[in-house]
Amino acid sequence: MIFYFKDNKKKKGITLISLIICLAVSSIIIACSLDLLSSLFIRMKESVNSEHRIYKLYNIMITVENFMEEDGVILDNVKNGRIDYTCKGKESSLFIDSNGIFCFENKGSYEKFNSPDSMIDEYMEPLVVSQKGNLLYITFKMKKGESLKCCVAINKEKK
């Protein structure tokens, strides 16, 4: 920016003040814009992650529904995100292991499926599952306080 100062001493003071005000306003605008832009980029990145998580969550939902839709019976209340159940007389479990991989366990045989990568990322807390009758509520809790939820119907018998 090029500024011209007049010879008149009285006016010189005014131009300096104007210059300072101009610089201050510009600095504030630049700071606000940069702050808003950086928050926008973070939010955009988060929303992509969020979509990825929703995809994973619905994978879980469909898997649980498929495994339990026939004659699955929940053995006990769901604890620590582990769903123990019997289906066609076999005792099985669905859970997310310590590496965040979604697993199906059937009498010692151990199968990892549906998620080649970890289900849990740095922003997430372990899966929370609660039960009401034959409905399971699966929640991915985020460390920031947000959560992704889905509802799964087990033992589907239309009424």
Added chain:
Amino acid sequence: MKKKGFIEADTLVAIALFSILSITAMNIILSYRNREIICIKREEANYYYECIIKECKYQLGVDKIKDLCASPMYINKTDINSNSIEKKDLKDILSSDIEDGDKYIKIYDTDDKVKIEYVDNTRGEKFKDDILF
């Protein structure tokens, strides 16, 4: 030639342009945030629809919910915020009155289907959506 004023015209134009661009950027960011709030509300609405529809179909029974909701019934803001949908039976949280017009779920029987309306006018953005099943 002696120049007048303390600032050159092109500098002034640059500042004006910069200000316009900044204001435009701020508007874009604000509209993005508003759209984001609407997306979150839509996600919430879809979750509540899913819970209610599955509970009606596989637990309570569609005929029973049609009887219950012959006149419009509401799930109020307190129950929505405290996750009562996950903890209590649907019939226990349905109320015939609205506590707060800003956030509620309305369930009522239409001719041959049940309609669920989700209204959320909190967090600055108005949202209204419905589904039939």
